[in-house]
Every structure is written in structure tokens, then in C-alpha cells.
Amino acid sequence: MAQRLKTDWYLFITIVALVFFGALMIFSASSVMASFKMGSSYYFLIRQSFWIVVALSVMMTLKRLHYRNLQNPAVAFVSMGVVIIMLIAVFFLDPHQHRWIRVGGFIGVQPSELAKPALVIFLAFFVAQRARAINNRYTLVPAALAVTAVTLAVVVADLGTAVVLVATAATVFFVAGLEWRFFMLALLVALVGSLFAVAAKPYRLTRIIGYVDHDYKIVQKIDSTLHVHLAEYLKKSLTTKDTSYQSEQAKIAVGSGGVLGQGLMQSKQKEGFLPESHTDFIYAIVGEEFGLIGAAAVLLAFGLILWRGIRATILIPDDFGRYLALGMTTMLVVQAFMNMSVVLGLMPTKGIPLPMISFGGSSLLSTLTCLGILLNVSEHAG
Numbered sequence: 001m002a003q004r005l006k007t008d009w010y011l012f013i014t015i016v017a018l019v020f021f022g023a024l025m026i027f028s029a030s031s032v033m034a035s036f037k038m039g040s041s042y043y044f045l046i047r048q049s050f051w052i053v054v055a056l057s058v059m060m061t062l063k064r065l066h067y068r069n070l071q072n073p074a075v076a077f078v079s080m081g082v083v084i085i086m087l088i089a090v091f092f093l094d095p096h097q098h099r100w101i102r103v104g105g106f107i108g109v110q111p112s113e114l115a116k117p118a119l120v121i122f123l124a125f126f127v128a129q130r131a132r133a134i135n136n137r138y139t140l141v142p143a144a145l146a147v148t149a150v151t152l153a154v155v156v157a158d159l160g161t162a163v164v165l166v167a168t169a170a171t172v173f174f175v176a177g178l179e180w181r182f183f184m185l186a187l188l189v190a191l192v193g194s195l196f197a198v199a200a201k202p203y204r205l206t207r208i209i210g211y212v213d214h215d216y217k218i219v220q221k222i223d224s225t226l227h228v229h230l231a232e233y234l235k236k237s238l239t240t241k242d243t244s245y246q247s248e249q250a251k252i253a254v255g256s257g258g259v260l261g262q263g264l265m266q267s268k269q270k271e272g273f274l275p276e277s278h279t280d281f282i283y284a285i286v287g288e289e290f291g292l293i294g295a296a297a298v299l300l301a302f303g304l305i306l307w308r309g310i311r312a313t314i315l316i317p318d319d320f321g322r323y324l325a326l327g328m329t330t331m332l333v334v335q336a337f338m339n340m341s342v343v344l345g346l347m348p349t350k351g352i353p354l355p356m357i358s359f360g361g362s363s364l365l366s367t368l369t370c371l372g373i374l375l376n377v378s379e380h381a382g
Helices: 009-037 043-064 073-093 111-129 137-155 159-176 180-200 202-212 217-222 224-234 245-257 282-315 319-343 361-380
Strands: 101-103 107-109
Touching: 009 043, 009 282, 009 361, 043 361, 073 101, 073 111, 073 137, 107 361, 111 137, 111 159, 111 319, 111 361, 137 159, 137 180, 159 180, 159 319, 180 202, 245 282, 245 319, 282 319, 282 361, 319 361
Parallel strands: none
Antiparallel strands: 101 107
């Protein structure tokens, strides 16, 4: 008789709690603007509820499906191939933002989000197959090409997600035993690539400079002529005179929350002061309405996911399960900590959602796909 697996209740309850807390916060953060712009305060909640049903169904299906069923070249390579095709297609189907493939007026799919679970499955399969020759060129070259192809396709429109993908790949290869010389070389290439990606988009460069040198004092000291040319270049994409506006409004929201918060639905910053209050900056509304206690609780929840993910990584007996758990955990935790760091002013402004809490169907579907697989691995880890 097959052994009945025990659900990882710590992880499962944390996931469900975050998903429904996210729905509550989306309604709170969006109700005022949704009523004004969309004619219904429930507009964004209804859309997110549809995706919650879909994403939870996918998570429960993957929770029951043995993770070793994913250890198949067809799954690994086809999923990567489909994602790359979608990333190429979105470049033409969405010529302005290069982000969305829309199906009707209600459903929109963001291929960069779907790239997250696809890349982790591919990396886990590939690294497990080549575990004893991880530093061999026949391992490094194909892996580097795959990661580079996905990253380049994503970075066109979404630098934040590209950083998350690279960080995940780097973590998996480092734990798999990648030699320091190769790791440092990959890090150097990633750093140079990031600099080019930032410089290629004036708004990205503006955010970085606005974070480290808001008044261009450092640039002026270095070269006054450079300051003039740089300022002209940055003006090409500015939509607001104050590039630190979102960050400042987010810090006002968090600060006004104090220890206990203003109370649910009592945020003032969501009333037009803080843009994207129900998406990338929803953590600021959490801080404003639930205070330090609420913000710390969300941080603790992601810390618990990190703990269960590391536990699964250590206890699972096979390489594929180990790298699968490690990749999924790294992907989610890095993204969550990046989002919270941006909101708290610890990093330059970057549009990246807070998993399970920010509004967004593709993000929720991608996140719960990863967590469904992680739940399965955790349950097999004992």
C-alpha cells in the first residue's frame, strides 16, 4: 500500500493566509480608485478572485502530483520553449510595453511571470542530470545559453523579474557545486548586462540616479558637462518631474501606520497619493493600515516559506527534488524581499509585485504554481 503523505501544514496554511490576506488588501487599496475610475469598488477584487480560484486549483493539482513526474525532458524543454515563444510573441503583440498577451477584455497573461516556474523546472532537471559534471563546458554552455535566452527576453520590459531569474539560477548552480571562478565570471557578466539594461532605458537610469544622487550633486562634481548631457538623456522618458515620488509616498504611508496602524480601509495614501497602491506598492498600504505589526507579520510569513523551503531542500533525498525546492524557494523569497525593500526605500524603485498580495493574475498563477510544487517536495521530504 502506498504511503499516505502528510500535508506540510506550516507551509500550506501560510500560503492560504497570504492569498486571502492579499485579496483583502487589494480591495482595501483599490476600492476608492476603482469606484471612481471603474464604476465599482469591487472591480479589482472580482478580477483577483477569478485568478485566486484558478491559481489555487493549479496549486492543489501540483500538490497531489508527484514532483518526479516533472523530471522529464519533455516537461523541462517544452515548458521552456513555450515560454520563450510567448516572450518573443509579446514583443510584437504588445508593442508599447512588451508585457501582456491579452485574451478578450478580462484575461491578460504576462509571459515573464510564467518564465519563473518554467526556468526552475528546467534548471532542476538539467542540473540533476549533470550533477557530476557541473563544471564541465558541456554543462555550463547549454545552461548559460538557456538562462541568457530567457533573461534577455524578459529584461526588455521587466528588469526586476530578470534579476529574480538570474538570482535563482545563480543560487541553484552555486549549491550544485559550481566552481568559484565560473561563479564570479557569471556574476561579472550579469553585472555588465544589468548596467547595459539600465542604461538602455532612460527611466531605469533615472530611478538609479534618483536613489543614489537625487540632486545630481555627485555627477556635477565629476563633470558638469556630463551632468548636462545626462539630464537631457533622462528627460526622454520622464513622466513626472519627481522620480522619487512613489518611494516618498510609500515611506509616508508606512510611517503614518506607526506600530498598530490606522485600521483596515483607513489608508489615506491610497486615495490618489500613492500610484500602484494595489500592485507593486501594496506593502506600503499594509504598513499604513496594520502598522509595524502587520508589516512584520507579512515579512515573517515569507520567512516561514523560506524555512520550509530550506528544510525541504535539505531533507529530500534526490537531486531533482533538492534543486526544485531550492529554485522555487529562492524565486519567491528573492522577489518578496526585493518588493519590500523597494517600498521601504532600501532599493531603487522597481516595478515588481509582492507575491500573493499584489494585484495580478499572472503573478498569482506563477507563484502558486511554484508553491504547489514546493508543497509536494516538502511533503515527500518527510
